[in-house]
Amino acid sequence: MKKQIWDLDTIKKLQQNLLSWYQQNKRQLLWREKNNPYLIWVAEVMLQQTQVSTAEPYYRRFIQRFPTVERLASAHLDEVLKLWEGLGxxxxxxNLHKAAKIVLxxxxxxxxxxxxSFKTLPGVGDYIxxxxxxxxxxxxxxxxDGNVKRVLSRLGTLPFPVNDTRFTKQYQQIADQLLERNHPGEYNQAIMELGALICRPQKPLCEECPVNELCVSFLTNRQTEFPKRKQKAKIPTQKVSVGVVLKEGKVLITRRKENGLLGGLWEFPGGKIKVGETSEDACIREIKEEVDLEVDIISHLKRIYHTYSHFKLIMDVYLCEYKSGDVMLSGATEYRWIHPNEIHKYPFPKANIKFFDVLEDAIPRLNEQS
Ligand code: SF4
Structure with a gap:
């Protein structure tokens, strides 16, 4: 028997207050319009690690294009990634694309x-x-999820750091104890909505909270002490150099392997700058190593700063002129020579999109001069 940290009357009161608050205060969100498991699944996948306001326009476009499992399953991965471009x-x-094929x-x-059975599908974990x-x-x-952990942590003044996966089990056990089993879907959405709208990360609106009379941190005026977090290690910075290789008015793009960071997206050849190497030398070396071409650097296009979840990127981007060689890939799975105005047809990482403006500006000028 697992230890109950709230008595049954308190749990009942908490469930009732949450459910009636949710009925009156829930946001009208697109994925709440229909009870369609596929649409709810897509929404929940998008909402992982992403705020509602960011996910909503992506969700709208995605379900317009793929309104059913069948439509998603029969799409090309490039099209799926293009609609996801920028969402990270x-x-x-x-995984959603692979899972749709399996469901079909x-x-x-x-x-x-x-x-x-649902959990055996790619990308489907406990939360989804x-x-x-x-x-x-x-x-x-x-x-x-993050909202639920924050609410539970404050409600019970729980000592478990919310960003330490070793304690996910404790949060799951408490969430299981509090779940309202007659209306589990409404209850789950209610506690997540409370975390998003009232029990916010900063400055929770405790006076408006429907469960404040049951919240230990509120009653003891310790809301700001919760949730507990473990200190995160400082994220490292990676310096990379990338080349846009220009040949007869076209530029070379390569496709990343499907597994791993930014898998399946297109990019320009390049890579890490070695200690003691200039970024120009790194660009020429990386192009030789990745696609086996000899190039000259024409100009420095832009320096890009971008932050991923586990590292910061400083990327120097060069416009390069093709000199010699035939493309031989090492690492990438595909390559294409494309006209610069086709660039928006392909899914690229956000760090690449950040220099499209200068690229679009530079290449027509060069073509006019040649
Ligand atoms: S009373 Fe305040 S801290 Fe407690 S659950 Fe409500 S908003 Fe969060």
């Missing part, structure tokens, strides 16, 4: 309504499985 964490898109082939296009099973199928699985 591209493994989510690749093995479940006749119906999202499985069994937690364990609990969210889809509870919201779409009314099954009693409690969700635990």
């Amino acid at each position: 964490y591209y493994a989510r898109a690749r 082939d093995e479940y006749q296009g119906n999202v499985p309504d069994d937690y364990h 499985a609990s969210a889809v099973m509870s919201i779409s199928f009314g099954q009693p699985y409690a969700v635990v």
Whole structure:
């Protein structure tokens, strides 16, 4: 028997207050309009590590293009990634695409309504499985995301750091104890909505909170002490050099391997600058190593600063002139010579998109001169 940290009357009161607050205050969001498991699944995948306001326009475009599992399953990965471009964490898109094919082939296009079957699909973890099973199928699985952890931590003055996965189990057990089993989907959405709108990371609106009379941190005036967080290691900086190789008015793009960071996206050849190397030398060396071409540098296009979740990037981008050689890939899976005005057809990492403006400006001028 797991230890109850709230008594049953308190839990009942908390559930009732949360549910009635949610009924009156929930936001009208696109994915709440229909109870369609596929649409809810797509929304929950997009909302992982992404705020509602950022995800919403992506979601709108995505379901317009792929309104059903069948449409997503039959799409080319490039098109899926293009619609995801800028949202980050591209493994989510690749996995969703793979999972849609499996749902089409093995479940006749119906999202499985069994937690364990659904969880075998690529990219479906505890959170996604609990969210889809509870919201779409009314099954009693409690969700635990960042919002839920923050609310639980403050409600119970919990000592477990919310950014330490070793304590996810503790949060899951508490969430399971509090779940309202007759309306699990509504309850899960209510506690997440409370975290998003009221029990916000900074300055929680405790006076307006429907569960403040039950919240230990509020009653003891310690809201700012929770949630606890473990100190994060400082994220490293990577310096890279990238070349836009120009040949007869076209530029060379290569495609990253499907697995790993930014997998499946297109990019320009380049890589890390070695200690003691200039960024120009690194650019020429990386192009030789990655695509086996000899190039000259024409000009420095731009320096890009971009922050990923685990490192910061400083990227020097050069416009290069093709000198000799035939493309031989090492690492990338495909290459294309494309006209610069085709660049928007391909999915690129955000750090690349940040220099498209100067690239579009520079290449027509060069072509006019030649
Ligand atoms: S009372 Fe304040 S700290 Fe407690 S759950 Fe509500 S908003 Fe969060």
